[in-house]
Amino acid sequence: xxxxxxxxxxxxxxxxxxxxxxxxxxxxxxxxxxxxxxxxxxxxxxxxxxxxxxxxxxxxxxxxxxxxxxxxxxxxxxxxxxxxxxxxxxxxxxxxxxxxxxxxxxxxxxxxxxxxxxxxxx
Amino acid sequence: xxxxxxxxxxxxxxxxxxxxxxxxxxxxxxxxxxxxxxxxxxxxxxxxxxxxxxxxxxxxxxxxxxxxxxxxxxxxxxxxxxxxxxxxxxxxxxxxxxxxxxxxxxxxxxxxxxxxxxxxxxxxxxxxxx
Numbered sequence: 602x603x604x605x606x607x608x609x610x611x612x613x614x615x616x617x618x619x620x621x622x623x624x625x626x627x628x629x630x631x632x633x634x635x636x637x638x639x640x641x642x643x644x645x646x647x648x649x650x651x652x653x654x655x656x657x658x659x660x661x662x663x664x665x666x667x668x669x670x671x672x673x674x675x676x677x678x679x680x681x682x683x684x685x686x687x688x689x690x691x692x693x694x695x696x697x698x699x700x701x702x703x704x705x706x707x708x709x710x711x712x713x714x715x716x717x718x719x720x721x722x723x
Numbered sequence: 724x725x726x727x728x729x730x731x732x733x734x735x736x737x738x739x740x741x742x743x744x745x746x747x748x749x750x751x752x753x754x755x756x757x758x759x760x761x762x763x764x765x766x767x768x769x770x771x772x773x774x775x776x777x778x779x780x781x782x783x784x785x786x787x788x789x790x791x792x793x794x795x796x797x798x799x800x801x802x803x804x805x806x807x808x809x810x811x812x813x814x815x816x817x818x819x820x821x822x823x824x825x826x827x828x829x830x831x832x833x834x835x836x837x838x839x840x841x842x843x844x845x846x847x848x849x850x851x852x853x
Contacts, residue, residue, distance in 0.1 A: 608756075609755075609756040610754065610755045610756060610772065611772060611773045611774055612772040612773060612774030612775070612776050613737065613772065613776045613778060616734065616737045616801050618799060618801070618841070618843065618845040619843070619845075620841075620842075620843040620845075621843055622842070622843070625842050625843075626841065626842055626843050628842075629820075629841055629842040629843075630841070632815075632818055633731065633803070633815060633820070633841075633847075634731040634803070635731060636731075651731070651732065651733040651734065652732075652733070653732065653733030653734075653804075654733070655733050655734035655776065657734060657801060657803075666796070667796050667799060667843055667844035667845040667846075668796055668797055668798050668799050668845070669737075669798045669799040669800070669801065669845060670798055671737055671739075671778065671798070673754075673755070674774075685753075685754065688753060690754070711739070711741075711747065711750055711751070711754075712741075712743070712746050712747055712749075712750035713739070713740070713741040713742055713743070713746075713747050713750075713780075713797070714797060715739045715740075715741075715797045715798035716798050717754075717798070
């Protein structure tokens with residue numbers, strides 16, 4: 602069953618890669634992307650927002666394994682998580698919603714073991 | 724700040740690797756609330772979302788399992804849009820960036836692309852739409 606309305610994914614707010622060494626990774630992507638980060642959150646998060654509007658981010662993780670995660674944008678996160686849980690989608694911490702200064706997030710896992718995040722901007 | 728005209732212009736698409744294409748298509752059709760916009764037989768599918776961004780899934784072809792399959796780890800496949808693929812690959816190689824197949828572009832019906840590895844072991848692609 603497809604979702605609709607406020608629980609439907611409308612786009613990608615951002616895509617993140619995990620990194621072990623933020624200084625090294627920031628240098629790598631500054632050169633690859635030809636730009637400096639547009640946003641930094643503390644010492645463990647940087648983001649590059651392109652003029653075309655997409656956002657690519659880096660997250661420093663202590664238990665590092667190279668992988669990424671898309672932040673899918675929804676308008677009503679709690680409702681969306683509830684809907685997907687009834688379909689059997691697995692979420693970390695049973696779908697508990699995590700708050701950041703700028704958003705709410707729930708961490709899910711797809712049928713193949715990839716991570717994704719349902720994301721609602723504040 | 725202004726972005727260099729010769730570097731990455733944006734994100735064309737983001738792909739996840741999958742093992743079972745049919746199972747994964749069902750999963751994302753439900754999650755995204757829409758049918759795939761494009762399907763590539765025995766290879767992958769892509770959803771262009773309402774705001775214009777593209778998310779895709781792909782099952783690596785057999786011929787790429789031995790080589791590329793070793794370092795494309797699942798959810799790690801941002802395709803950065805460039806204007807001049809050969810020039811960008813050459814510039815990145817000169818900086819020591821590692822590319823699959825020596826940076827030789829692969830051609831699909833809709834694009835040319837080269838897969839590389841970042842400093843942390845993540846996979847990315849430099850991508851030029853046709």
